[in-house]
Amino acid sequence: MGRAPCCSKVGLNRGPWSNREDTLLTQYIEAHGEGQWRSLPEKAGLLRCGKSCRLRWMNYLKPDIKRGNITSDEDDLIIRLHSLLGNRWSLIAGRLPGRTDNEIKNYWNTNLSKRLISEGTDPNTHKKLSEPIAKENKRRENQSCKNRNNKKEMVKVMMKSKTKIGQHVEPQKPKVHLPKPTRITSFLSLPRNDSSTSSTTVTPASSIQDLNGGEGGAFGVNPWCNNGVVLCVGDPDQDPINSSADGGDDHTLENLYEEYLQALLTDHHHDHQNQLELDSFADSLLI
DNA sequence: AATTCCTTCAACCGCCCGTTT
DNA sequence: TAAACGGGCGGTTGAAGGAAT
Structure with missing residues (x-):
């Protein structure tokens, strides 16, 4: 069975939202509540896809959303939850009031996964990296600390070791039976x-x-x-x-x-x- | 000062699932 | 029972801005 696209996308705005669009969306939702995303754009006077409206509201405009300044407590919680749930960002976000799945997903990809690697932990399995890889990481890390491009180099090392993880460590990965994804x-x-x-x-x-x-x-x-x-x-x-x-x-x-x-x-x-x-x-x- | 490279994150895309018709 | 709809999810992309050269 095929599925029609959520909207024609013809003549609709795409990309970053303008202040006016944000205002229109916020005012409409404040007046009528969330939901009915497909018909919302037309009713609200927006030239946007319904999914785009939903995403904008959920990830940015919703009043109770916290933005930035993720605390070390939250860091820790995200890492623990990820070790249990894997990449189920919406579930993880559900345990962090005011945080969105998108924000956590981005934060994980840009910060936490790299940090774990630098600490010698595989961000996918949350297990210690094998000895040779950890050593290699350490060596490169030390090297990079000597020059002024510390941060940049570290990321490079991390990305390289990430590849190695996939190639060499994966087969040793124990089979951990996390629950399969399911809808709320x-x-x-x-x-x-x-x-x-x-x-x-x-x-x-x-x-x-x-x-x-x-x-x-x-x-x-x-x-x-x-x-x-x-x-x-x-x-x-x-x-x-x-x-x-x-x-x-x-x-x-x-x-x-x-x-x-x-x-x-x-x-x-x-x-x-x-x-x-x-x-x-x-x-x-x-x- | 100009250019290149890198990082971040908002937004998009495709797919899936539950509900309704 | 099948088709269509509505909503949600995770993965990916690309523009913007900052850092390095």
Whole structure:
């Protein structure tokens, strides 16, 4: 089945938004609310594609959006979430109030991934780079520190080592079963865990949305689950990630994070049977 | 001062999924 | 049941601006 483009794109504006366009869009949404993106441009008097309007609103005009000045706490949280969720930027952004998926994605690509590499960590797997590569990075890093193009050189080193990662480290990558991507809306039907795990607790979608301040920031999957054991319940006080982000009990996050990683590592070393169970668990998150 | 190179990030694109008809 | 619609997501692009030469 084919799918018609979201708009004809003929005679529509593209590229950077003007102040006037921003004003029109903001005024319209303030008056009529979000949604109906396809018909919004015409009603608002904009010569823009509906998707473009949505993107502009979500990533830039929305009143509660924080811009820039990502704190070291947020850095840390992004890295941890990325290690659990991978490139699911919308899910990660959902745990960082006021941050957008686009901003986090850009920030990751331009800053954090490079930083991890410079620290000898593979940004894709979040595991230590193999010895030769780490050494090579270190050597080049030291070299580059000697000249005045420090920053520039470092990035070059990082980019080079990134290639090497793909070539040489990838095969050693342990199989970690992160939940597969799924839509936020499907979260409502997520609670379909294996009945054999009687201790299983399920976080209702509404609770998770509440944890995110009620703003489209729910996990589409619950990253605190492993093998049917849910590490997070629908109690905001128990939310390990938010409690950390808000300067709460960081030890809770640490503990749960460690527990989660430990569970993954343990499963990795288990036999084929456990592997299958893990697979089926991951699949169950999709339905 | 002019040119080249590099980095950043807003915006676009294609695809996917859930809902509606 | 199939088709169409609406919305959302992640990957990619390219213009702008800053740094280096």
